[in-house]
Amino acid sequence: MIARGRFITLEGGEGAGKSTQIKRLAAWLELSGISVAITREPGGSPEAEEIRRLLVDQSSRAWDGIAEALLVSAARHMHVRDTIQPALEGGAWVLCDRFYDSTTAYQGYGRGVDLVVLDQLRRIAIDTLEPDLTIILDVDVQTGLTRAMERRGGETRFEQAGLSFHTRLRAGFQALAATEPHRCVLIDANRPIEAIELSIQDLIERRFCI
Numbered sequence: 001m002i003a004r005g006r007f008i009t010l011e012g013g014e015g016a017g018k019s020t021q022i023k024r025l026a027a028w029l030e031l032s033g034i035s036v037a038i039t040r041e042p043g044g045s046p047e048a049e050e051i052r053r054l055l056v057d058q059s060s061r062a063w064d065g066i067a068e069a070l071l072v073s074a075a076r077h078m079h080v081r082d083t084i085q086p087a088l089e090g091g092a093w094v095l096c097d098r099f100y101d102s103t104t105a106y107q108g109y110g111r112g113v114d115l116v117v118l119d120q121l122r123r124i125a126i127d128t129l130e131p132d133l134t135i136i137l138d139v140d141v142q143t144g145l146t147r148a149m150e151r152r153g154g155e156t157r158f159e160q161a162g163l164s165f166h167t168r169l170r171a172g173f174q175a176l177a178a179t180e181p182h183r184c185v186l187i188d189a190n191r192p193i194e195a196i197e198l199s200i201q202d203l204i205e206r207r208f209c210i
């Protein structure tokens with residue numbers, strides 16, 4: 001029987017470095033002969049990507065927090081069923097760029113949806129599945145937004161509402177790390193890319209004895 005793979009999620013605000021670090025982590029794991037599947041949320045399976053389009057399409061109507069939570073939960077259900085579970089069962093390590101902690105941070109801490117409601121949605125969408133490890137990249141709000149904007153080649157100043165939203169997000173991620181220390185590890189992402197990469201490798205070596 002093939003051993004089930006590990007399920008690792010990367011979390012953090014915009015520009016924290018999730019997409020950068022997930023690629024580096026995948027390459028490093030593959031060097032040890034581990035088979036890796038990279039995926040992301042919202043999205044990660046055909047139906048979930050359809051829902052992603054609804055959420056990111058600027059011309060769509062403005063969803064409120066509950067509607068967003070329901071949409072991402074429906075997407076997550078399909079993503080887990082069709083992509084994550086099959087990969088884990090096939091022995092791959094699944095690295096997922098955002099997962100349910102982003103719903104807690106964005107729709108909960110960011111948009112004010114009741115955290116108990118979000119927990120109920122999580123159970124409906126994915127039952128008892130939880131990541132073996134969640135890496136939360138913690139970055140100063142302004143630094144993260146500047147990185148994200150530079151990547152898009154856009155404006156680098158932010159209006160106050162955006163800043164306070166992102167400040168609540170960061171506090172939400174920090175609270176998650178404090179509440180679930182067995183699963184979530186906060187990594188200081190204000191440092192250079194290579195330093196963060198080494199911290200993640202060190203964490204994985206210690207956690208999974210590879």
Ligand SMILES: Nc1ncnc2c1ncn2[C@@H]1O[C@H](COP(=O)(O)OP(=O)(O)OP(=O)(O)O)[C@@H](O)[C@H]1O
Nearest residue numbers: 013014015016017018019020147148151191192193
């Ligand atoms: N530690 C770092 N120091 C400086 N720049 C970084 C660092 N990590 C990532 N970057 C750069 O910042 C930009 C955003 O990084 P990345 O796309 O990995 O962030 P992200 O967390 O995936 O953001 P988003 O949530 O918007 O997808 C990229 O241009 C990347 O090269």
Ligand SMILES: [Mg+2]
Nearest residue numbers: 018019020097
């Ligand atoms: Mg990204």
